[in-house]
């Protein structure tokens with residue numbers, strides 16, 4: 166029987182950062198996943214570390230948007246009608262937390278985590294020798310209509326005043342100078358200058374994992390379903406034999422509820438699935454910044470593998486059949502916007518954003534199990550917040566003063 170101080174369940178970006186921060190604090194840590202490290206949601210995201218993302222993505226409240234989404238023909242959102250009966254309780258709560266006044270409250274709590282995201286990544290990347298993955302060029306929201314542009318510029322001004330987030334408002338000419346290969350169909354762009362991005366999210370996660378291992382941490386393969394509490398210890402089976410630990414951290418992302426339900430907790434979790442595909446940039450075309458085609462609702466970024474197109478939210482059951490219709494709708498529009506050559510992947514990749522209805526992650530102690538901790542529900546921002554969550558939970562577990570007040574993220578709120 167191998168003995169550790171902590172077993173961290175789930176080696177996505179969140180679990181890796183939790184494990185690394187605990188190991189840095191001289192705890193002996195086993196990080197366990199049923200697959201290889203960061204091969205699920207953390208593998209294929211858009212690579213943004215969203216310093217501007219203080220307002221987590223809410224459920225739309227205006228009638229026009231609801232009607233458009235209801236018809237199920239948009240690019241930015243898609244749903245499986247057959248999943249609605251199971252999703253309605255989640256969607257109802259999500260809708261309520263997205264009402265403007267409540268959303269603003271949520272944002273003030275969320276901002277306390279988001280404000281550290283760049284610094285915490287920079288710190289881990291420096292010690293993991295992973296600075297080569299990071300691009301410090303911000304990202305851009307592109308606009309096709311003056312109406313959307315002006316609404317977003319006004320919103321960005323409010324966020325500058327309230328949260329100190331910086332941006333540049335670009336007119337069509339300034340945008341063409343910065344992105345000469347985008348088709349001249351745009352009326353401007355909002356350039357968020359504080360965020361950073363990574364050109365290979367999987368590579369970055371593996372670099373953090375190597376840092377964890379270099380400090381003595383151990384990565385093992387095993388199924389979290391075998392976790393059992395025995396007196397005051399947690400035990401589980403792994404491919405390398407049984408292990409036991411004083412504490413366990415559930416960092417299973419979209420699968421967190423499989424384990425928490427078995428332990429008697431009923432979190433109202435759901436997933437927003439998303440897809441990606443890579444393309445070769447045609448000829449000499451270059452994309453200098455990650456960009457969101459705002460009115461159409463898809464994302465393009467230049468990653469190591471090629472130009473990565475990522476899609477918005479698909480409301481479906483986590484394990485339902487893949488339906489990359491948003492990708493099929495976005496691709497021809499993206500080809501008109503930027504010169505894309507052939508696809509580079511045989512099949513679209515899919516990941517599931519692990520979502521809570523109040524848009525805040527669950528970070529903290531399990532209410533009814535001593536030694537059990539939760540770190541999941543990071544939705545659209547798991548890459549952004551991995552190192553922040555890792556540090557916060559490690560500080561809570563080791564009795565240090567937490568650098569962020571953890572109260573808003575406690576499991577008890579459900």
Ligand SMILES: Cc1cc2nc3c(=O)[nH]c(=O)nc-3n(C[C@H](O)[C@H](O)[C@H](O)COP(=O)(O)OP(=O)(O)OC[C@H]3O[C@@H](n4cnc5c(N)ncnc54)[C@H](O)[C@@H]3O)c2cc1C
Pocket residue numbers: 174175176177178179180197198199200201202203204205206207208209210211212213214215387388389390416417418419420437438439440441475476515516517518519541542543544545546547548549550
């Ligand atoms: C299309 C798309 C684009 C995105 N873009 C961004 C972005 O630009 N910026 C950003 O910040 N976020 C982005 N996200 C969100 C981000 O990818 C997620 O929030 C993040 O990856 C979640 O990390 P995680 O570690 O919680 O979950 P995961 O990465 O899914 O890790 C969970 C781990 O648990 C393991 N596991 C599951 N069940 C078991 C079991 N029974 N036993 C053992 N192990 C198990 C899985 O194998 C997996 O490795 C995007 C997501 C998608 C889908």
